[in-house]
Amino acid sequence: METNSMITVAMETEDEVPEPGQLSNDSATCIVSVKGLKDNWQKWSSEHQEYQKNNPFSHDSRLSVLVPQRGQDDYGRPLQGSRTEQRGKDAHTxxxxxxxxxxxxxxxxxxxxxxxxxxxxxxxxxxxxxxxxxxxxxxxxxxxxxxxxxxxxxxxxxxxxxxxxxxxxxxxxxxxxxx
Incomplete structure (x- = not known):
C-alpha cells in the first residue's frame, strides 16, 4: 500500500463545490475556499489598518489617537493596561x-x-x-x-x-x- 503525500487543493467559488467522488481517495485532501482566503485576508488587512491608526510610529497621517504632549500626565508612559505597562510594574517591584x-x-x-x-x-x-x-x-x-x-x-x-x-x-x- 503506497501513501501519497500530495495535497489536492480544490478551488471553489460560492456555487462550485466539488463532489466527494471527484477527488482521489488515496491522496491527502485539503479543500481551501478562495472566498475563505479572501475573507481571512480582508479581516487581517482591516485589523492591521486599525492598528496602524493607533501606532504613533506609523506613516499613516490619519492617526485616531491623540499623542500626549510634553507636560501632560501620561506623556512618556505606556498605554494603561498594555503589556509594556505591566513589564514596567514588574521591573519596579x-x-x-x-x-x-x-x-x-x-x-x-x-x-x-x-x-x-x-x-x-x-x-x-x-x-x-x-x-x-x-x-x-x-x-x-x-x-x-x-x-x-x-x-x-x-x-x-x-x-x-x-x-x-x-x-x-x-x-x-x-x-x-x-x-
Missing amino acids: HISREVQELCEVIKTIGEPRDIIVTGSRNTGKVTSVTFGKLFEHYVTVSNKLVGILLRARKQGLVEFEGEMLWQRKDDHVVITLVQ
Whole structure:
C-alpha cells in the first residue's frame, strides 16, 4: 500500500463545490475556499489598518489617537493596561525588592554608629559599612551592587560620597544606611 503525500487543493467559488467522488481517495485532501482566503485576508488587512491608526510610529497621517504632549500626565508612559505597562510594574517591584535586600545586608554586616549623617536630618544611631566589605559580601547575592546602591541613594535610603563606586579604588568609602 503506497501513501501519497500530495495535497489536492480544490478551488471553489460560492456555487462550485466539488463532489466527494471527484477527488482521489488515496491522496491527502485539503479543500481551501478562495472566498475563505479572501475573507481571512480582508479581516487581517482591516485589523492591521486599525492598528496602524493607533501606532504613533506609523506613516499613516490619519492617526485616531491623540499623542500626549510634553507636560501632560501620561506623556512618556505606556498605554494603561498594555503589556509594556505591566513589564514596567514588574521591573519596579523587582528593583524595590533588591533595594530592600541591600538594606537588610547592610544592617546585618554593618556596624552601628552614633553620628550625624551629612546631608540629612537624622541623628543618633546609623549603620555603616565600607564599600569593599559590602562588595565582598554582596557579590554572592547579586552582581548589580553599584546600580542598586545608586537606586537606594536616589530613594534616600543610603548615603555615600562620590557619584560612582569602583571596586578596589573606592573600597574605603563608607556607605551609611539612613533609614
